[in-house]
Amino acid sequence: xxxxxxxxxxxxxxxxxxxxxxxxxxxxxxxxxxxxxxxxxxxxxxxxxxxxxxxxxxxxxxxxxxxxxxxxxxxxxxxxxxxxxxxxxxxxxxxxxxxxxxxxxxxxxxxxxxxxxxxxxxxxxxxxxxxxxxxxxxxxxxxxxxxxxxxxxxxxxxxxxxxxxxxxxxxxxxxxxxxxxxxxxxxxxxxxxxxxxxxxxxxxxxxxxxxxxxxxxxxxxxxxxxxxxxxxxxxxxxxxxxxxxxxxxxxxxxxxxxxxxxxxxxxxxxxxxxxxxxxxxxxxxxxxxxxxxxxxxxxxxxxxxxxxxxxxxxxxxxxxxxxxxxxxxxxxxxxxxxxxxxxxxxxxxxxxxxxxxxxxxxxxxxxxxxxxxxxxxxxxxxxxxxxxxxxxxxxxxxxxxxxxxxxxxxxxxxxxxxxxxxxxxxxxxxxxxxxxxxxxxxxxxxxxxxxxxxxxxxxxxxxxx
Numbered sequence: 001x002x003x004x005x006x007x008x009x010x011x012x013x014x015x016x017x018x019x020x021x022x023x024x025x026x027x028x029x030x031x032x033x034x035x036x037x038x039x040x041x042x043x044x045x046x047x048x049x050x051x052x053x054x055x056x057x058x059x060x061x062x063x064x065x066x067x068x069x070x071x072x073x074x075x076x077x078x079x080x081x082x083x084x085x086x087x088x089x090x091x092x093x094x095x096x097x098x099x100x101x102x103x104x105x106x107x108x109x110x111x112x113x114x115x116x117x118x119x120x121x122x123x124x125x126x127x128x129x130x131x132x133x134x135x136x137x138x139x140x141x142x143x144x145x146x147x148x149x150x151x152x153x154x155x156x157x158x159x160x161x162x163x164x165x166x167x168x169x170x171x172x173x174x175x176x177x178x179x180x181x182x183x184x185x186x187x188x189x190x191x192x193x194x195x196x197x198x199x200x201x202x203x204x205x206x207x208x209x210x211x212x213x214x215x216x217x218x219x220x221x222x223x224x225x226x227x228x229x230x231x232x233x234x235x236x237x238x239x240x241x242x243x244x245x246x247x248x249x250x251x252x253x254x255x256x257x258x259x260x261x262x263x264x265x266x267x268x269x270x271x272x273x274x275x276x277x278x279x280x281x282x283x284x285x286x287x288x289x290x291x292x293x294x295x296x297x298x299x300x301x302x303x304x305x306x307x308x309x310x311x312x313x314x315x316x317x318x319x320x321x322x323x324x325x326x327x328x329x330x331x332x333x334x335x336x337x338x339x340x341x342x343x344x345x346x347x348x349x350x351x352x353x354x355x356x357x358x359x360x361x362x363x364x365x366x367x368x369x370x371x372x373x374x375x376x377x378x379x380x381x382x383x384x385x386x387x388x389x390x391x392x393x394x395x396x397x398x399x400x401x402x403x404x405x406x407x408x409x410x411x412x413x414x415x416x417x418x419x420x421x422x423x424x425x426x427x428x429x430x431x432x433x434x435x436x437x438x439x440x441x442x443x444x445x446x447x448x449x450x451x452x453x454x455x456x457x458x459x460x461x462x463x464x465x
Contacts, residue, residue, distance in 0.1 A: 116185070119184060315352075391449050
């Protein structure tokens with residue numbers, strides 16, 4: 001189920017990016033999402049949901065669904081306090097965890113602020129809505145899946161086999177609970193108090209505030225994260241810690257991008273173009289006397305290690321046969337960057353991804369992903385059995401060369417190795433050194449394996465520079 005959910009989530013976002021929908025509309029589709037449309041019967045919802053997971057000719061979830069309820073389904077935000085924390089991280093770039101217990105001396109949010117903000121999330125529920133319980137239970141009985149089947153995982157697998165046939169199953173849903181009889185007051189962060197019982201959905205005033213708040217938290221958090229993605233450093237850093245005690249390194253720059261982003265209708269492509277066409281982005285990583293120690297003011301590019309999924313994919317592609325590389329370019333599913341961490345496949349989170357810092361997604365913090373170099377990463381690149389197996393596997397590039405009836409000339413093989421790993425040709429000195437090594441090797445292809453291994457262990461290969 002998690003794999004299917006992840007694929008739907010990715011497709012929904014991708015569809016909106018491809019059609020250049022504004023970030024405000026994308027966020028609205030997530031924040032205000034419920035599983036059922038207004039007035040839709042549960043039976044209709046269950047039948048429609050199974051059309052997206054059926055094995056034969058699945059319906060297009062991304063194009064058909066205006067809203068994405070998957071954000072609220074996540075198991076690590078079951079409680080209202082968890083939802084408030086996650087909302088702060090995701091859409092505001094604000095850390096609220098300290099305010100759960102006390103007023104931090106360097107933060108602006110108090111325990112009372114957090115408790116009042118949490119009220120917005122108390123009526124967001126997942127499971128079976130009260131008006132759907134009879135239909136849900138009837139459907140569950142009709143399918144004949146024992147309610148006490150050994151584990152919930154086995155029960156889920158049984159249901160998913162039925163859903164793969166396109167038949168309805170008792171899907172859980174995201175729904176808004178009915179308000180209580182007594183008044184329920186909530187308060188926006190730094191804003192006004194709101195009587196939530198005046199709203200069928202308490203998220204509506206929250207979404208209105210996101211788009212009209214004079215502090216522009218929504219736009220500021222997104223702009224800052226996109227900037228950090230390009231520069232390895234946010235204008236406000238860490239990127240999920242926007243607060244008065246953590247000012248931007250360049251306030252006018254952030255204001256310019258935020259104001260422009262809003263004026264352009266939250267146009268994500270405009271933001272990317274504005275950043276990559278700037279002098280700041282196009283500066284060399286090579287330091288000079290004026291910026292050698294600067295890591296905050298964007299006076300030069302900062303080399304950084306490739307993200308975990310990209311690093312592992314790069315290793316596999318560099319050592320793969322020509323046919324395998326062609327498949328990589330066409331099929332996202334075979335790449336690590338296209339796989340979901342909670343799939344049912346064995347070793348979905350494999351050793352190499354953990355080594356290079358892929359998060360397990362157990363917390364809301366951006367800091368869970370580790371991008372700093374470590375000794376374990378160096379050891380992995382030098383002699384881990386998985387890396388050696390990539391180099392010497394029977395369907396790899398080196399085996400392809402060895403099996404070829406007309407293997408390339410020495411210089412051609414060397415150039416191909418450099419292009420596969422560093423995306424450039426070797427310098428004359430590098431070419432000469434590689435020739436000498438191959439000439440001294442008892443077996444040319446063993447010598448090529450040494451060269452490919454050495455290239456995988458260069459900083460130029462493993463860093464974005």
